Amino acid sequence: MQPDALLTQDELDFIRTMQHNPQLNKRDATSSLLVNGGAQIKDLLTRLAANEQVTIQAQFENQQMSFPLQLVEDEFHALHLKLGAPSIYEEGPMIRPWRLTLEEPMPLEDEQGRMSHLWVREISFKGVLLEIRNQAKTPRHFSLWFNPSGHEPIALRGSLERKTAAGLVAYRLDQSDEKDIESLRQYILHQHRLTHPHLHA
Template identity: 35%
Template sequence: MPEKTVLTSAELAYINQLTSGPQTESGEARGGFQLDGGERANGLLLQLAAKANLTLDAELDDYCMSFPLQLTRDELQTIRLQLAPPTIYERGPVLRAWRLHLDEPLPLLSDNGDETALSVHELSPNGLLVDAGPQKAPKHLHVRLALPGETPFMIDARRVRVAEDGLAAYEVEQPHGKDAERIRSYLYEQHQRLHPELQPELPVDMLVDTPSHS
């Protein structure tokens, strides 16, 4: 099986140049790449996108980033390729999703929006490190999470272990598409804040939202 193709930092900087065009008059996000590989090549990509998850993988010194690729086709049958917010992986003995240590814990909310005794101290695309307060950490969570500046969305998770400091680690069931993107986008922004040396190569505005399909 061939090795997976990855992009270097220099290649990512070139992609940034290609995606740094102005926004449209209507305020829409940048449109990504226009594909013009011919009818057969474009058709093959559309078939693959319909049956598999396509990604663009970038390898940096201490991190790997996997950008989901999304294909859209407009009324003129023009195909565009867009980059969604990436999953960030941290290098080490085991490659694992990068976890954000929150300076200010995020409270978990009940269905009616009230704060619970639970708060999130670490966040990853598929995991939470939760302080349950005086109560025992529940085996399952069905709560709402509000990222800073965002509306709350539902989180379902199961407890996988309890740490020595009393914090409990939870594995998050795969959230719905847009909610998963919101988590990845927030983590990506925070990763850039903590690692400004990467910002010239990986600006947040190179990512575009995918139009919703009816």
């Protein structure tokens, strides 16, 4: 190597290794959004996303997806528009959040990972239908963890809505943390893909 070279041989080898790593060269199609339409449209979308809630709606069969458009800052402090995980709705006599019915009920857990007496039967991004076991008292509010297999635990906070004729209890989810909301939507989206693969092909 020449004495006035800017990089050492080790640094050059490292850069070449990074360039030829297939994992690092994969583009995540779900995390980026290219907006065509000129500077005025980009500026308008950027201003709206910075100050208001902007969504992109998609409708198919009897379902709707509402994707939040988010303004994110990269490591170079440049702003980009990014699609967040969608809110999924189903149509019927009234439009309601799409519910995932679990094959087997799953217990909610406390912060130490201990099972509670609240077991999830159905879940959506807005609410959860619970079975209360061990003749425990029905709480008006709960703050516990949903820990599905293959997914990171999701913090859930719920407020009692109603009891059903089948003896189950419906809670409205009061998610305040943006990370928890996004994590729950990602989980619901993943399960929706498994349940309706033809819609995601």
